[in-house]
Amino acid sequence: MENNNNAFNKPPKNNKTKMFRFNLYWMYGIIFIMLAALYMTNDSSTRKEMGWTEFQKLANQNVFEKITVFNKKNTLEATIKKGQLGVVFKEDSALVGDSPMVFVKIPSADKFSDFYDxxxxxxxxxxxxxFEEGDDTFWNFFISFGPIILLVLVWIFLMKRMSGNAGGGAGGVFSVGKAKAQLFDKDNDKKVTFKDVAGLSEAKQEIEEIVAFLRNPEKYTELGGKIPKGALLVGPPGTGKTLLAKAVAGEANVPFFSLSGSDFVEMFVGVGASRVRDLFRQAKEKAPCIVFIDEIDAVGRARGKNANMNSNDERENTLNQLLTEMDGFGSNSGVIILAATNRADILDKALLRAGRFDRQIHVELPDLNERKEIFGVHLRPIKIDESVDAEFLARQTPGFSGADIANVCNEAALIAARGLKKFVQKEDFMNAVDRIVGGLEKRSKITTAEERRSIANHEAGHASISWLLEHANPLVKVTIVPRGKALGAAWYLPEERQITNKEQLLDEMCATLGGRAAEELFMGKISTGASNDLERVTKQAYAMVVYFGMSDKLPNLNYYDSTGQEWGFTKPYSEDTAKLIDSEVQNIINTEYARAKRILQENAEKHHQLANVLLEREVIYTEDVEHIFGKRPWISRSQEILDLQEKAAEDKPEPAANPDVQPEATETEQ
Structure with a gap:
């Protein structure tokens, strides 16, 4: 379908003759010339030039107080004694200054010496x-005006750096207030469309309305409809918010202004507001178009909560101007504002109200089927063998964003290249996931036999309890090889739940405490190796009590402010309640720790077998744990969840054909 932008067609602008433009550097040049001329012409003392013969006559009359001879220049300067001015200047003696000078060209310094003797x-x-070697006029000029010239040069440098050459062309400091938005014109060959975006099916469906409006505005305006002025893309980092915004511009075939929220903020007061005005001015000239502001929380943070309290804050001035501009153009002007952030909770409420960013589009982490689709895209340029399965890789990377998956594929190719392989294999992808999650293996790190035994018992404790508890995440791999900052690590396959109940949280906490419990039971002493486990358990226990209302003594209470306004300088509960919270948290952790010790005592023999295998082989997998403990009776539940996800994807109806937009998912953001 052809683009129909007649509502926004404008008469072509007349090509005018390029007019004379003032350049700031000309002013600097004029000032420099004036300073030089002033130095050359201005002298507080009167200078009289006379001949060598006349000088000899006056010198014999003893009228000079001091004579300075410049050897290299064959000249001399002489100061006149008080009372002898009339002899030298005659009737002009009343007009001379306080220290008149006489300038004489001499034959040579030797001739003067003979005469003087x-x-x-x-x-x-x-x-x-x-006697002196000679006076350097340039050096005297530099000494006199060097500091001034240096200040001017430093000022020019600072102005150029702070202006960032914004707005293009000459002007230096005068272009500080110009918007630094990068323009992707609709005629650009490197366009991004929905074909370049894998996953994000829900987000793409929600944003199709904006594309349809930009392509065919009359379809909506004829019925009196109004398109939202702004849409806010909210989601974790790496999920494709920026790519999705570019795809909207590519699908709509309109100009696309892109800039970051930090581009508005400078050290000059008022620059941010000026750049906002200039940005919207350019956008109106290019309408219909899209303005994309990435990381808008840099300027859109809630007002009145900054560290400088009541002082005049440049960020707030910029935000105020942005709010004004979003209300300043008509609903059908063809300018749509897209913004992206992963901190929507801290944005100002006025920014999110109806009429500004009145639509929030959530760009979430990809689920199993979307990860499979993303892997399919990034595996295309990589030489893989038959052992690589996109579905298997998708199941091994829960919680990974599109950018993380792209990193996994690239890292696997690098690992295979270091191993001099002709193809990238399944093992390379698993090593890539391990490296991204845990860090690089450090087999050269020296550990004693006792330390290795302690690490093996610790990791075997995690593996044993996670295998024996219903709601704990199923084990994938355990290693005692140092990786990153950890001396050992265990990988699990977490279930992709929509909600989590109390029993699931307690089972996860119990499995996390299994390492410390195994050390105390089977080593007779505890170590610092469980510090990360204790940190995670403590945060989870506090969340259960303070946020989720899962405490027996403090049920159905939530002390979290989801609006982002927080509670100021005081806690939303009393000191007695704080003590009760601490007590409940301690009780939850102690209960789960005792439970972990009890489970390990009941399965001590199997735990020892697992620890010995881990000591011998350094790395064990799901099959090894299953061989010792037997099959998990709850494995069918995890498989059921995966099957339900696949069935939901298969049964999902195809989106209705849109005459304006026909997206096709094939690629994701890197």
Missing amino acids: KAVEKNNIDTSVS
């Missing part, structure tokens, strides 16, 4: 004489 001997003159 004879004059002293014959006339007994008492004029003092000094």
Whole structure:
């Protein structure tokens, strides 16, 4: 379907003759020339030039107080004694300054010495004489005006850096207030469309309305409809918010202004607001178009909560101007604002009200089927063998974003290249996942036999309890090889739940405490190796009590403010309640720790077998744990969840054909 932008067609602008433009550097040049001329012409003392013969006559009359001879220039300067001005300047003596000078060209320094010796001997003159190599006019000029010139140069440099050459062309400091938005014109060959975006099916469906409006605005305006002025893309980092915004511009075939929220903020007061005005001015000239502001929380943070309290904050001025501009253009002007952030909770309420960013589009982490689709895209340029399965890789990467998956594929290719392989294999992808999650293996790190035994018991404790508890995440891999900052690590396959109940949280906490419990039971002492486990358990226990209302003594209470306004300088509960919270948290952790010790005592023999295998082989997998403990009776539940996800994807109806937009998912953001 052809683009129909007649509502926004404008008459072509007349090409005008390029007019004369003022350049700031010309002013600097004029000032420099004036300073040089002033230095050359201005002198507080009167200077009189005379001939060598006349000078000899006056010198014999002892009228000079001091004579300075410049050897290289064959010149001399002489100061006149007080009371002798009339002899030298005659009737002009009343017009000279306080320290008049006489300038004389001499034959040579030797000739002057001979003359002076004879004059002293014959006339007994008492004029003092000094000899110098010569006066450097340029050096004197530099000493006089060097600091001024240096200040001017530093000022020019700072102005150029702070202006960032914004707005293009000459102007220097005068372009500080220009918007630094990057323009992707509709005629650009490197367009991004929905074909370049894998996954994000719900987000793409929600944003199709904006694309349809930009392609065919009359379809909506004829019925009196109004398109939202702004849409806010909210989601974790790496999920494709920026790519999705570019795809909207590519699908709509309109200009696309892209800039970051931090581009508005400078050290100059008022620059942010000026750049906002300039941005919207350019957008109106290019309408219909899209303005995309990435990381808008840099300027859109809630007002009145900054560290400088009541002082005049440049960020707030910029936000105020942004709010004004979003209300300043008509609903059908063809300018749509897209913004992206992963901190929507801290944005100002006025920014999210109806009429501004009145639509929030959530760009979530991809689920199993979307990860499979994303892997399919990133595996295309990679040489893989038959052992690589996109569905298997998708199941091994729960919680990974599109950017993380792209990183996994790239890392696997690098690992295979280091191993001199011709193809990237399944093992390379698993090593890539391990490296991204846990860090690089450090087999050269020296550990004693006792430390290795302690690490093996610790990791075997995690593996044993997670295998024996119903709601704990199923085990994938356990290793005692140091990786990153950890001396050992265990990988699990968490279920992709929509909600989590109390029993599931307690089972996860019990499995996390299994390492410390195994150390105390089977080693007779505890170590610092469980510090990360204790940190996670403590945060989870506090969340259960303070946020989820899962405490027996503090049921159905939530002390979290989801609006982002927080509670100021005081806690939303009393000191007695704080003590009760601490007590409940301690009780939950102690209960689960005792439970972990009890489970390990009941399965001590199997735990020892697992620890010994881990000591011997350093790495064990699900099959090894299953061989010792037997099959998990709850494995069918995890499989059921995966089957339900696949069935939901298969039964999902195809989106209705839109005459304006026909997206096709094939690629994701890297």
